[in-house]
Amino acid sequence: MVLSFVLSGCNTGPTPEEEIYETLEEVVNLETSFKEQQNPLVELEKKEKELYDQIISLGMKEFDKIVALSEEALAIVEERETRLNEENASIEASKEKFNLVKDYIANLEDEKLSEDANQLIELMENRYSSYSTLYSNYLEAIGHDKKLYTMFQSEDLTLEQLEEQIKNINESYEKVIAANEEFNNFTEQYNESKLAFYENAGLEVVYKD
Template sequence: MRFTKVVSLLAATIFILSACSGQSAQEKIYEHLEKAVSLEDEFRKQQEPLKKLEEQEQELYNQIIDLSMDEFDQIKKLSKEAAALVEEREEKLKLEKESIDAAKEEFDKIKPLIEDLDEEQAEAKKIADQLVDTMNKRYNAYQNLYEAYQKALDLDKKLYEMLQQKDLTQEELQQQVKSINESYSAVIEANEQFNTYTKEYNELKKQFYEAVGLDVTYEDSAESESKDNKNKSEEAE
């Protein structure tokens, strides 16, 4: 779970084309940048479903640890339900990553176009280079976030497998829960880094459009809601 909002790319809904025939380099760059935003739509769409699945799984976990071993059949049943929710979360994460990867591939198309900017647009070129550098850092930060979240999911899956074993000891359970909570701490850190680079990117994109004289109207893309703390209690009957 990310615990904090995932910041999205900022969309520019309108820009006014210059009167010259054909597209200028800055107009082509604009199209690639905004298509990258649209390709992240699937990423944004996964945030609310992920949050709901996380909440449902947390509720099942809370129910499980309130049960005693005399109710092992119920523990086993709820653990299987929780494991199924983890699988659903993994599918949402996969869709999220595919969206980010597609957006990055589209963004990379601006690189050769930067050199086509007019000589008098030196400031714009400088900002565009910074934009590329920041997007690369953002993309790498997302890879770290993805890997951290996937690791947390793997640990969650193992937890629910363990809870279906009647000979599970309290010590084994507590150790697994500790590993899970540490893993989600890494998710928080990776998420914060991703958000930082996203905000920097959005600001640089605005500066680039201003530098090349594109008249744009901005619309904030949807952001995910804040997520509740997912740390699991180490208590169990």
């Protein structure tokens, strides 16, 4: 997650450094919804996995139960998609706010500080780009999940078809995992760079839990 900081000892009139600080911390606030989706998404994934395990343990003689469990799993997948879209909307809002930082950088008098700020922008833009990839990959994986649970509701489903769809799902989530790792790496680098910028700008900040 993007770290939040509190500024102490502000001057009466905001400096460009303080305007950058204010904007960056507003960006954190706009990602609150993103943060709030994390644990529920993990819990939904666990519930879905439990349902999947139940489904594949059943034989065709229990087809009615397979259908019922599949419908329950589909509902969970749709809830995951809803939460994912809320997460994405939060990131898009923070991205729009973050773009304002560029205007304040032009007012920085310290050349080194300006370079630090531009590096901060580059890291955050890389972070947004990696999230876009993560979001797209996750949506693709969710699409494969939906197809799987729909397939489970067909009595004509063959083992070959099932194996092929599971292969598609596994490949999709491999891409999700890779994109998520890249996103987390950029987030960590951004947090470190942001704190360094605050310190170099002489801003007295403390981490806000």
